[in-house]
Amino acid sequence: MAPRKLAAGNWKMNGDLAALAEIDALVAAHPTPGCDVLICPPAVLIHPMKARIGRAAIAVGGQDCHARTSGAHTGDIAAAQLRDAGATHVILGHSERRADHGETDAAVAAKAAAAHAAGLVAIICVGETEAQRDAGRTLTVIAAQLDGSIPEGATASNTVIAYEPVWAIGTGRTPTGDQIAEVHALMRERLTGKVADAAGVRLLYGGSVKPGNAAEIFAIPHVDGALVGGASLKAVDFGPIIAAL
Ligand code: PEP
Numbered sequence: 001m002a003p004r005k006l007a008a009g010n011w012k013m014n015g016d017l018a019a020l021a022e023i024d025a026l027v028a029a030h031p032t033p034g035c036d037v038l039i040c041p042p043a044v045l046i047h048p049m050k051a052r053i054g055r056a057a058i059a060v061g062g063q064d065c066h067a068r069t070s071g072a073h074t075g076d077i078a079a080a081q082l083r084d085a086g087a088t089h090v091i092l093g094h095s096e097r098r099a100d101h102g103e104t105d106a107a108v109a110a111k112a113a114a115a116h117a118a119g120l121v122a123i124i125c126v127g128e129t130e131a132q133r134d135a136g137r138t139l140t141v142i143a144a145q146l147d148g149s150i151p152e153g154a155t156a157s158n159t160v161i162a163y164e165p166v167w168a169i170g171t172g173r174t175p176t177g178d179q180i181a182e183v184h185a186l187m188r189e190r191l192t193g194k195v196a197d198a199a200g201v202r203l204l205y206g207g208s209v210k211p212g213n214a215a216e217i218f219a220i221p222h223v224d225g226a227l228v229g230g231a232s233l234k235a236v237d238f239g240p241i242i243a244a245l
Contacts (some may be wrong), residue, residue, distance in 0.1 A: 003202045005035040005218070005245040006160065006225035008123065009232025010063065010091060010206075015041050020052045025235035026242075027056040035225065035245035039232065040091050043077055050086030061089030061123070064097055067110035069117075079111075079118035089121040091227070093149050095166045105148025113151035116158045123160040123204070123227065124149050126187075130167035138179075139186050146190050156200030161187055162227040168207025170229060177220050180205055184222035211240035218245055 023039070030037075040061040041049050050060045066076040082090055092115065093108035112122040126145035128138045142163070150159065163183050168174050175183075184203050191198035205217055206227030217223060225245060231237040 003200050003224050006202050007035050007242045007245055008038040008227045009238055010227055010229050011041040014233055015045055020049055022235045023052050026239055029239045030242050033242050037242055038089055046085040046087050059088045060086055062087045063091045065090050065111055065115055067114045079115045079120050083118050083120055089123055090115050091123045093125045095127055105145055108149040109151045116153055121158055123162055125162045125164050127164040127166050142183055143190055154195045156197040160202045162204040162206050164206035172208050174208050181220050188222050211237055214241045214244035
């Protein structure tokens with residue numbers, strides 16, 4: 001059975017307490033969404049956002065966690081702390097973290113294992129740079145990232161994969177439908193044998209998803225939702241994306 005679709009918003013380092021008014025607008029406009037909805041704000045907003053959401057059908061997630069459970073890691077957050085604050089998911093291995101913090105596939109796998117141990121769903125991000133695509137290496141790069149970033153024990157219940165071409169993030173550029181389809185088919189195939197119930201793992205596309213292109217992207221085979229950056233910040237943009245799923 002095809003997995004239930006997921007609209008996940010990544011607020012990155014944007015938003016403050018006043019921005020939580022967007023949650024009210026989203027709930028008012030989409031009281032019963034036809035897909036799962038998740039918003040991953042900066043860590044300091046997880047608890048107040050969860051409180052603001054109340055009983056509405058929106059989950060809250062983190063944008064990173066540490067691989068260890070506690071200790072001398074100034075500035076870091078343990079998966080269990082995210083969970084304690086109200087998170088059910090955590091984005092891991094986003095290309096901005098891979099670039100800004102030198103996160104390797106092995107580091108992402110260790111973080112994902114920690115997330116699973118804490119009862120969080122790990123949203124593991126993969127994606128090629130423009131130079132890698134131009135060199136014809138996209139599928140090789142994605143396969144290697146998948147192989148290295150998914151930990152033992154990953155299942156369709158505790159793991160989501162997000163394909164985010166680095167060159168499409170925040171640029172307004174998107175791959176063609178054929179290019180997305182090719183990568184998502186490869187990801188589904190690659191997960192088989194590696195992840196229990198591979199057919200049920202949700203495969204998100206991320207990179208300049210907007211209200212105007214969402215329906216077209218969601219119609220592509222093996223696209224089970226989206227990881228949305230800029231267009232998740234405002235209900236007026238994220239709402240139509242949710243509605244397109
Ligand atoms: C992202 O950073 O996860 C992302 C997809 O950003 P945007 O939608 O702004 O391209």
